[in-house]
């Protein structure tokens with residue numbers, strides 16, 4: 001209850017702020033950097049340059065669907081959402097669960113919206129969005145272009161110092 | 174014919190000839206009537222998402238305690254490997270592999286992860302005359318390597334060329350394949366290691382019947398993105414792992430000529446024409462024949478009476 005109340009107040013506060021500024025999403029309060037660490041076991045956390053992406057992206061909705069009040073990028077979502085209202089929840093992790101198929105969630109499925117039944121996990125939401133766009137705009141797409149592998153990562157992938165010994169018969173390169 | 178014991182059954186079959194060996198096919202369930210356990214789990218594989226990072230291969234290697242690979246799992250040169258004119262296949266050391274295809278109808282290459290599809294009515298299971306295989310209510314097709322005699326029936330019967338053999342023991346080569354991480358994960362309701370590891374959520378884990386709805390919705394919600402077919406919904410009686418693609422499935426290396434019916438009925442005829450069977454069975458038959466009690470000749474037996482007492 002307390003949380004809900006707090007969220008409502010924050011939401012109202014943001015709305016009020018927006019009304020006062022009466023500008024586009026670019027006036028919104030957003031973090032310049034976001035540390036993404038959900039894979040931080042095999043890879044170092046990624047420091048995501050949010051400010052830079054805000055600059056190069058035409059519309060916040062390309063990543064934030066309809067939640068930033070900047071319209072709706074996906075036609076399918078537009079069937080219900082007009083996208084002209086900023087929502088309380090904007091951050092990826094507010095909707096995309098890190099572990100959507102936990103035993104708990106599989107046994108007691110949340111009675112969510114019937115149209116939101118195919119949400120990617122948080123890790124997948126990042127990768128699908130990032131790589132999906134990077135492939136189109138020739139951004140970096142290699143795993144290590146964005147995050148450096150940890151020692152645990154090298155062990156897992158059998159790379160670096162954990163690489164298989166060169167078989168005797170194969171030629172060196 | 175009255176109930177017969179397994180030993181007598183084998184003996185009878187030995188006398189009856191090669192085709193006869195295949196008849197325990199109907200043992201677990203009547204052909205064509207079994208559509209999987211109602212709450213069986215499955216995996217929806219969306220080929221449009223795969224970027225060929227091979228993380229899933231590494232995850233399987235760790236989870237299944239498989240031997241060291243020839244090359245690191247982040248080495249993409251494996252996509253160019255050809256073995257006897259074929260792309261890579263699953264082996265006894267790699268229960269899953271990712272291959273790259275160059276589909277005619279797309280500009281981009283397509284990557285496809287290959288592993289056991291955990292068929293609703295598995296041909297491997299029905300072709301195995303020592304009942305080494307089992308389809309669990311959770312949806313996995315697992316096997317008991319202690320029972321396996323290394324006859325390779327399942328390897329030939331599987332429409333997806335999945336089971337592989339380990340020859341680490343010459344006298345007792347046994348089958349090796351993806352088991353849906355049954356022992357370590359599925360049994361407890363957890364998703365397989367490869368599924369969990371994938372950065373792109375190429376694979377979505379859940380109840381097969383729920384995922385089938387999601388698969389069709391994904392096609393509908395994204396007009397023009399996918400071909401309007403869920404590979405594995407009907408193929409060979411339905412598979413536990415099934416696929417969505419943006420290119421016709423044959424361009425992604427799928428066999429699109431598989432029957433909609435389970436392989437159960439066909440497996441006998443199919444096996445009969447495979448040379449390997451002809452070369453291997455005579456030796457086995459001789460063995461069985463020697464074991465058999467003398468003078469018994471059952472001819473064509475009714476294997477169902479034998480099946481019903483099978484306590485799987």
Ligand code: SF4
Nearest residue numbers: 289290292295297331
């Ligand atoms: S894919 Fe092959 S090995 Fe796997 S269950 Fe089906 S028939 Fe058996």
Ligand code: SF4
Nearest residue numbers: 233351353354365367
């Ligand atoms: S389900 Fe488990 S055994 Fe099968 S490919 Fe994935 S990790 Fe390997």
Ligand code: SF4
Nearest residue numbers: 223224226227229371
């Ligand atoms: S981990 Fe996922 S994206 Fe990477 S190769 Fe495997 S299925 Fe494809």
